[in-house]
Amino acid sequence: xxxxxxxxxxxxxxxxxxxxxxxxxxxxxxxxxxxxxxxxxxxxxxxxxxxxxxxxxxxxxxxxxxxxxxxxxxxxxxxxxxxxxxxxxxxxxxxxxxxxxxxxxxxxxxxxxxxxxxxxxxxxxxxxxxxxxxxxxxxxxxxxxxxxxxxxxxxxxxxxxxxxxxxxxxxxxxxxxxxxxxxxxxxxxxxxxxxxxxxxxxxxxxxxxxxxxxxxxxxxxxxxxxxxxxxxxxxxxxxxxxxxxxxxxxxxx
Ligand SMILES: Cc1cc2nc3c(=O)[nH]c(=O)nc-3n(C[C@H](O)[C@H](O)[C@H](O)COP(=O)(O)OP(=O)(O)OC[C@H]3O[C@@H](n4cnc5c(N)ncnc54)[C@H](O)[C@@H]3O)c2cc1C
Numbered sequence: 001x002x003x004x005x006x007x008x009x010x011x012x013x014x015x016x017x018x019x020x021x022x023x024x025x026x027x028x029x030x031x032x033x034x035x036x037x038x039x040x041x042x043x044x045x046x047x048x049x050x051x052x053x054x055x056x057x058x059x060x061x062x063x064x065x066x067x068x069x070x071x072x073x074x075x076x077x078x079x080x081x082x083x084x085x086x087x088x089x090x091x092x093x094x095x096x097x098x099x100x101x102x103x104x105x106x107x108x109x110x111x112x113x114x115x116x117x118x119x120x121x122x123x124x125x126x127x128x129x130x131x132x133x134x135x136x137x138x139x140x141x142x143x144x145x146x147x148x149x150x151x152x153x154x155x156x157x158x159x160x161x162x163x164x165x166x167x168x169x170x171x172x173x174x175x176x177x178x179x180x181x182x183x184x185x186x187x188x189x190x191x192x193x194x195x196x197x198x199x200x201x202x203x204x205x206x207x208x209x210x211x212x213x214x215x216x217x218x219x220x221x222x223x224x225x226x227x228x229x230x231x232x233x234x235x236x237x238x239x240x241x242x243x244x245x246x247x248x249x250x251x252x253x
Contacts, residue, residue, distance in 0.1 A: 001034055001035070001036070001037070003033070003034065003037075003038050003041060003044075005038070005039055005040075005041060005042055006038075006041060006042060006043060006044055007042055007043065008024070008042070008043035008044070009027075009043070009044045009046065010024075010043065010044070010045045010046065011046045011049040012045050012046055012047055012049055012050050013049060013050065013051075014050070015131065015135070017045065018045065018047075018131070018157075018159050019133070019157070020045060020157065021043060022042075023040070023041060023042030023043055024041075024042070024043035024044070024045050025038070025041050025043070025044060025045070026044075026045055026047055026109075026159065027044040027045060027046045027047065027048075028047050028048065028066070028067060028102075028103040028105055028106035028109075029048075029069060029101040029102040029103045029106050030101070031097075031098050031101050031102045031106070032102075032106065032110055047066065047067050047103075047105070047159070048067050048103075050067065052065035052066065052067050052068075052161070052162070053065050054067075054068035054072050054073065054075075054076065055068060055073070055076040055077070057077065058164065060166060060167055060168070061164040061165055061166055061167060062076060062077065062078070062164070062165045062167060062170070063129070063162045063163070063164050063165075064076060064104050064162060064163050064164075064165065065104070065105075065161075065162050066103060066104055066105025066106075066108075066159075066160040066161055066162055066163070067103050067104075067105060068103060068104050069099075069100065069101060069102060069103055069104075070089050070092060070098075070099045070100075070102050070103070070104065070107070070116065070117065071089070071099050071100045073085065073089070073104055073117075074086060074089055078170060079170050079171065080170060080171055080174070081124070081169070081170040081171075081174055083174075083176075084120070084123075084124075084174045084175075084176050084192070085120060087176040087178070088116050088117070088119050088120035088123075088176065088190075088192070089116055089120075090116075091114065091116035091119065091178055091187045091190060091202075092116050104117045104121075104163060105160040105161075105162075105163075108121070108128060108142070108145070108146075108152070108160055108163065109152065109154060109160055110150065111145075111146045111147075111148075111149070111150055111151060111152045111206075112149065112150060113149050113201065113202050113203070113204065113205055113206075113226045113228075114186045114187040114188075114190070114201075114202045114230070115146075115201070116187070116190075117163070118142065118146055118201055118207060119187075119190040119192060119199070119201040119202065119207075120192070121142045121163050121165065122142040122143050122146070122192070122199050122201060122207035122209070123176075123192025123193075123194055123197075123199040123201075123207075124165050124166070124169045124170070124192070124194055125141070125165075125166055125169050125194065125197070126141075126142050126163050126164055126165040126166065126169075127139045127140060127141050127142065127163070127164045128140050128141075128142055128145045128160055128162075128163055128164075129160070129161045129162040129163065129164055130154065130158050130159065130160055130161065131158065131159045131160075131161045132155075132157070132158055133156075133157030133158065137161070139164070140153060142163065142207065143199070143206075143207045143208075143209055146206045146207055147206055148205045148206050148224075149205040149206075149226060169194050169195070172194050172195035173193070173194075173195060173250070173251045173253075174192075174193060174194055174251075175191075175192070175193035175246075175247040175250035175251055176190075176191070176192055176193070176247075177189075177190070177191045177243035177244075177246055177247055178190045178191075178202075178243075179239050179243065180230065180231075181230055181231050185230060186230045187202040187230075188202055188203060188230045188231035188235075188236055188239070189202050189203035189231070189236055189239050189240045189243055190202040190203070191240060191243040191244050191246075191247045192247070193212065193247035193248065193250060193251045195251070196211060196212045196213060196251070197209055197210070197211065197212065198210045198211075198212050198215060198218075198244050198247055198248060198251075200222070200240055200244065202226070203225060203226055203231070203236035203237070203239070203240040204222060204224045204225060204226055204236075204240075205224040205225075205226050206224055208222055208224065210244070212247075212248045212251055212252075215244060215245065215248055219237075219240070219241050219244060222237070225237045225240075
């Protein structure tokens with residue numbers, strides 16, 4: 001949709017361009033920004049012109065740039081984790097167009113329970129790399145970065161630069177399960193297994209990491225089941241338990 005209140009569009013070329021004036025907001029893929037009215041937004045600062053690489057190989061991590069689209073992220077060197085990444089990306093079942101344009105950073109910043117990149121990165125034990133307005137950088141595990149449905153630890157002026165996925169996680173046993181109320185509906189429960197950890201998203205307001213060896217006790221303690229038109233909380237708790245036990249079986253194989 002048109003954003004009728006927007007009167008300026010700046011292309012960011014460097015870090016100095018990320019200082020926002022009143023009314024300005026960051027623009028990445030724009031799939032969410034242009035999907036609903038933004039009456040308080042008068043200017044857009046485009047991150048996609050910063051020239052960040054889609055991915056870089058760090059000594060211990062695969063770094064996915066925040067402006068990498070979900071579709072392009074599929075081409076990163078995931079090794080044995082490629083099928084897990086593909087399954088997570090396909091969680092964007094509502095529209096292939098969204099997967100084509102939406103960025104990894106935008107998905108993390110929105111922090112929706114059904115955030116496909118939240119599910120993937122939390123499940124692999126990844127950390128968010130954040131540029132702070134004083135010129136510094138901070139890193140935080142995705143499971144701590146997302147604090148609730150649509151809430152994160154991002155402070156005003158902070159920008160997600162990348163997400164670092166530990167290379168060691170990519171060669172651990174991996175498993176993925178997803179369900180939704182309707183075949184092409186938004187994800188209602190996503191469970192990712194990695195080694196001995198089982199991470200719940202979509203059915204919970206924030207990512208929850210459980211120990212596969214203590215799964216039932218962990219499930220019983222979950223206190224943040226999500227409730228919205230894509231599934232009531234009690235149903236989500238039940239199907240998540242079923243999926244998590246399937247993931248545990250897969251990991252044990
Ligand atoms: C039809 C449809 C289906 C959708 N399905 C899903 C779904 O299944 N799951 C889901 O999670 N979402 C879904 N969405 C919402 C949204 O499209 C995605 O979350 C997408 O990943 C957002 O990324 P983007 O790059 O388009 O972000 P944008 O729309 O450009 O930005 C989203 C927000 O994040 C901020 N932002 C963007 N990048 C950064 C950054 N690097 N640092 C700090 N802040 C930043 C922006 O300022 C804005 O507030 C859907 C949207 C539509 C229209």
